[in-house]
Amino acid sequence: xxxxxxxxxxxxxxxxxxxxxxxxxxxxxxxxxxxxxxxxxxxxxxxxxxxxxxxxxxxxxxxxxxxxxxxxxxxxxxxxxxxxxxxxxxxxxxxxxxxxxxxxxxxxxxxxxxxxxxxxxxxxxxxxxxxxxxxxxxxxxxxxxxxxxxxxxxxxxxxxxxxxxxxxxxxxxxxxxxxxxxxxxxxxxxx
Numbered sequence: 001x002x003x004x005x006x007x008x009x010x011x012x013x014x015x016x017x018x019x020x021x022x023x024x025x026x027x028x029x030x031x032x033x034x035x036x037x038x039x040x041x042x043x044x045x046x047x048x049x050x051x052x053x054x055x056x057x058x059x060x061x062x063x064x065x066x067x068x069x070x071x072x073x074x075x076x077x078x079x080x081x082x083x084x085x086x087x088x089x090x091x092x093x094x095x096x097x098x099x100x101x102x103x104x105x106x107x108x109x110x111x112x113x114x115x116x117x118x119x120x121x122x123x124x125x126x127x128x129x130x131x132x133x134x135x136x137x138x139x140x141x142x143x144x145x146x147x148x149x150x151x152x153x154x155x156x157x158x159x160x161x162x163x164x165x166x167x168x169x170x171x172x173x174x175x176x177x178x179x180x181x182x183x184x185x186x187x188x189x190x191x
Contacts, residue, residue, distance in 0.1 A: 001100045001133035003071030009132055011068070013076065015124045017117060018087060020076035023064035027077045030086035032057035038110040041147075045107055049170055064091070073102075074128070078121040080112075087117045090125045092137070101136035102129060119155055126155075130184040139180040142169060152180040 011022040021027070035052045052060075064075040073095070078087040088108035095102045104126060108118040126137050139157050141148035153159065157180035169175040 002097050005071075005132050006074060006095070007069070007071040009074055010128065013124050013128060014081075015120050017081055018078050018121055018124070019081050020078045020090070020121055020124060022068050023061040023075050023077055025058055025061055027086075028054060028057040028061045030079075031061060031077065031089070034086050034088070034109040034111075038108075041110045041113075045170065048107070064089075074125065076121070076125055078117070080117065085109075085112065087112045087121060090118075090121050092125060092129050092134075099136065100134050101138060102134055103138045103140060104129075119151075122155060126182060135183065137182050139182075140166075140177050141180075143176045143178055149178055149180075155182070157182045 013020040032052050032054050035048050035057065039048060039051065061077075067073050068075050073091055073093040075089065075091040077089055079085065080087060086109055088106060090104065090106045092102045092104055104122065106118060106122050112118070129137050139148075139152045140163070141152065143149075143162065149159075160179045160181055163177045163179055165174040166177045167175060
């Protein structure tokens with residue numbers, strides 16, 4: 001596994017209820033609307049602390065695709081198959097090709113909460129990571145982010161420990177985080 005593996009990885013994933021696609025500029029209006037609608041639930045997301053303009057959403061989608069094209073990470077925007085509604089963004093990033101491992105990140109649209117859609121999307125991306133050769137996928141969340149901690153556990157991630165003063169939070173303060181990991185095989189929705 002290396003950068004070429006990521007460059008040649010699938011750019012879309014179909015699950016029973018979702019279509020996951022690599023970022024595209026035409027996703028920007030949906031991302032823009034989602035971030036602005038979901039702001040009250042995104043307090044732990046550094047890049048979502050203020051309302052977005054459509055131009056910022058376009059730069060965000062363009063930047064995500066640029067990282068995918070360079071083999072730096074895998075990024076997917078998830079949409080419902082039945083009505084095309086935006087569900088959220090999932091990415092595998094911070095790859096260590098020697099281990100091989102990566103971190104997963106995910107941000108969902110508040111209007112899609114409680115339906116299991118983000119769980120379906122995240123498990124599909126994790127399964128793709130294992131198909132590509134990962135031996136470990138990590139999820140790292142701030143200690144205070146109880147929703148994210150619970151979400152990781154419901155997907156089968158194992159809580160491995162607390163990392164003290166690991167990063168700065170959305171307010172710029174040093175914060176403790178919880179490290180979770182999952183290992184193959186992961187049962188994902190059939191594609």
